Amino acid sequence: MKAVLRRLHCEFRHAARSRAVVMALVLVVVAGAVAAHLGAADVADTQRDLAALDGEIDAQELKLRSVHRADADVGLIGYFLTFPTKHEPSPWAALSAGVSSAFPYSQHLRLLGLVPQLDSEATGSPGIASLGRFDLSFVIVFLVPLLIIALAHDIATRDDELGIGSLVAAQPLSTFQLVVERLFAVGILLAGVIGLLVGLAAAIAGVKFDHTLATWLGLALLYAAFWLVAVLAVVAGSKTSISALLRLIGLWITLCIVVPAVLNAIVLTFFPLPGGVLATVEQRQFMNAGWDKAKAATMEPFLARRTEYADVSIPQERFSWPWYYAMHEVGDQQVAEQIASHRAQLERRAQTLERLSALAPPIALQLAFDRLARTDMLTYLRHGDSIAAYHEELKGFFYPLIFAEAKLHSLRFTDIPRHHYSPPKTGTIPGFLALSIVAATGILGLGIPWFRRRLNRSSIHHDD
Amino acid sequence: MYAFAWIDSVWENDSVLHAYQLSKRYRQITALDRLDLTVARGEIFCLLGANGAGKTTTINLFLGFIKPDSGHASIDGMNVAQHARRTKALLAYIPEQVQLYGGLTGLENLDYFCALAGHVEYNRGDYLEFLDRVGLEQKVADRRLSTYSKGMRQKVGIAIALAKRAKALLLDEPTSGLDPAAASEFGELLGQLRNDGTAVLMATHDLFRAAEIGTHVGIMKHGRLVETVPTSGPGHLDLEKIYLEHMRA
Structure with a gap:
């Protein structure tokens, strides 16, 4: 054991003497700190923007009361009013932005049809889109493997290439043991770098040092372990450092770029999604056609759903606000099934992607980080649900006033419902996301006896 | 005969x-x-x-x-x-070209090869003594190996053999x-x-x-x-x- 510790010490000394190694370590730490800083600034901006929304309805009241007469219809006021929605970001979103850029943290909802406001963006597969955003998760998912490759690609061949191979081989230590010890030394270095990265980022982002942090750290270390075993597998089959390097870069490209693209293609092919745009167009066309139809053509389907307004008399020959809002709602109803299936499909895509991530640890880790940061696709689907519920709540507040032809002077702005969606500060990760990384590491680990034979045979070492 | x-x-x-x-x-x-x-x-x-x-x-x-x-x-x-x-x-082995780790000093190379051989009982003083026995003084022992001549590297090789007993x-x-x-x-x-x-x-x-x-x-x-x-x-x-x-x- 003492000898192993002494050799590890020597490996660290060796690494410390290499400018390239020191530079690579520093670069990754700096990249992580910068990413965390950018993420924290982003979340702070979002929180500031969200805080600024608090007085927005009050500000609109002042403006509307100054512009409109007190006896203006609430229907008219409702047309101009916008209702800010708020999705409180988790502080962890600073470290893993996930799909947040595809889904705004706030929007100004109107009392009109919901579909054009909520589902107009045709989202392809935001789960995949989350890969590549420069945040701490990007640094860990993409840059840390490159660091591992840079540090460890030559652990089996560097002695031969330095002309020391025979001198090292003459020592009573098998190549496999030497390589594993060197890999362990790289692992310790990496654990230090990852610990520093996560700790630094947590401090910058202002997140608590709690079990979530431990989960982050654990997942990152597990992921590093996967890459270390992958390096062992590759170096065991490589005769030179350059061939090992090229193979490892190839593996990185495959796992981090090609496989996600293929999975994306699979998801897009097997879970087709016409997108919300088509539904929006249909909603708009149906709604606009209402202008040319008899009022009854709009009111009948509306009243079938909202029987409480059956007794309200709608003027047939002129514009009225109850009819106008009914027209929007009926437009939404017209595409309700499409929208439900659109959202269900989005959810299926997200779930399928999580399952397929077993094939690519980088995706599994990214999705797990997104889950922990509550920036994952499912969170945003729930956010959409909360906006739909809020829209319904707004209608519940305004419709009685609109259908009663209430006037502005009777509208109490303070009673207007406010939206605030706050998912739990941190999410849980489905076990299979972590398990997929464990499984990938384990599957590679099964090859260790082969790696051992290969390493000891390929060199001039021989075991007892 | x-x-x-x-x-x-x-x-x-x-x-x-x-x-x-x-x-x-x-x-x-x-x-x-x-x-x-x-x-x-x-x-x-x-x-x-x-x-x-x-x-x-x-x-x-x-x-x-x-x-x-x-x-x-x-x-x-x-x-x-x-x-x-x-x-x-x-056994100890000295090849035709003793190419040790150029980034490490002579003493650190000796330390590394002793560690590879499982000899962890030595301290800096011991290493200096081994190197001194082969004609490498302390100031040389603390220099990076990349500055050594072939003859000096051979001496480090001998020092490794000595340390390995x-x-x-x-x-x-x-x-x-x-x-x-x-x-x-x-x-x-x-x-x-x-x-x-x-x-x-x-x-x-x-x-x-x-x-x-x-x-x-x-x-x-x-x-x-x-x-x-x-x-x-x-x-x-x-x-x-x-x-x-x-x-x-």
């Missing part, structure tokens, strides 16, 4: 390196052909021969780098092919490329090791150096040890004559 007398004498001593009917073929080429060889404690056995005579193959078989097709090599009574790791613990030292063309002074100094260091009881097996082309520092010279040709000559017997010129006779035959 000299060979049998020498073999008889070493059997009576404690032999460290022993080859018995050791053979190695590379496809159709016989690199080593039924080699019988013994090197006892305190002996320096120099293998002389042309390129391809089997000198390096012999060294590699003792190192366990390659496995014999027949016969066996043993170190301190242990079969190398069966106990490569254990036998490696008993090796029973056997295997050298493959160690004086090739050394200037005469450095080669002479190297010979003196080997003499010290011999006096300490180390068995030394050295492959070389340098007939005169072999005669000077060796206790025995073995002449190899086409993978066979054709003659073994104790250096106490013939002088340099006689040895050269014997060697050339074999080469011309």
Whole structure:
């Protein structure tokens, strides 16, 4: 054991003497700190923007009361009013932005049809889109493997290439043991770098040092372990450092770029999604056609759903606000099934992607980080649900006033419902996301006896 | 003529390196052909021969780098092919080009190779002492190896052998490329090791150096040890004559 510790010490000394190694370590730490800083600034901006929304309805009241007469219809006021929605970001979103850029943290909802406001963006597969955003998760998912490759690609061949191979081989230590010890030394270095990265980022982002942090750290270390075993597998089959390097870069490209693209293609092919745009167009066309139809053509389907307004008399020959809002709602109803299936499909895509991530640890880790940061696709689907519920709540507040032809002077702005969606500060990760990384590491680990034979045979070492 | 007398004498001593009917073929080429060889404690056995005579193959078989097709090599009574790791613990090796880690100092290289060999009992003072014994002062020992000459690197190699307390030292063309002074100094260091009881097996082309520092010279040709000559017997010129006779035959 003492000898192993002494050799590890020597490996660290060796690494410390290499400018390239020191530079690579520093670069990754700096990249992580910068990413965390950018993420924290982003979340702070979002929180500031969200805080600024608090007085927005009050500000609109002042403006509307100054512009409109007190006896203006609430229907008219409702047309101009916008209702800010708020999705409180988790502080962890600073470290893993996930799909947040595809889904705004706030929007100004109107009392009109919901579909054009909520589902107009045709989202392809935001789960995949989350890969590549420069945040701490990007640094860990993409840059840390490159660091591992840079540090460890030559652990089996560097002695031969330095002309020391025979001198090292003459020592009573098998190549496999030497390589594993060197890999362990790289692992310790990496654990230090990852610990520093996560700790630094947590401090910058202002997140608590709690079990979530431990989960982050654990997942990152597990992921590093996967890459270390992958390096062992590759170096065991490589005769030179350059061939090992090229193979490892190839593996990185495959796992981090090609496989996600293929999975994306699979998801897009097997879970087709016409997108919300088509539904929006249909909603708009149906709604606009209402202008040319008899009022009854709009009111009948509306009243079938909202029987409480059956007794309200709608003027047939002129514009009225109850009819106008009914027209929007009926437009939404017209595409309700499409929208439900659109959202269900989005959810299926997200779930399928999580399952397929077993094939690519980088995706599994990214999705797990997104889950922990509550920036994952499912969170945003729930956010959409909360906006739909809020829209319904707004209608519940305004419709009685609109259908009663209430006037502005009777509208109490303070009673207007406010939206605030706050998912739990941190999410849980489905076990299979972590398990997929464990499984990938384990599957590679099964090859260790082969790696051992290969390493000891390929060199001039021989075991007892 | 000299060979049998020498073999008889070493059997009576404690032999460290022993080859018995050791053979190695590379496809159709016989690199080593039924080699019988013994090197006892305190002996320096120099293998002389042309390129391809089997000198390096012999060294590699003792190192366990390659496995014999027949016969066996043993170190301190242990079969190398069966106990490569254990036998490696008993030997030190200095290749033709001692290329250590250029980014580490001489002392750190010594520390690293001692750690590889499982020797963790030494401290800085011990390492400095080993290096001092081979003629490397402290200020040199603390310099990066990339600044060392070939002769200085060879000395670090000897220091590794000293620190390893090796029973056997295997050298493959160690004086090739050394200037005469450095080669002479190297010979003196080997003499010290011999006096300490180390068995030394050295492959070389340098007939005169072999005669000077060796206790025995073995002449190899086409993978066979054709003659073994104790250096106490013939002088340099006689040895050269014997060697050339074999080469011309």
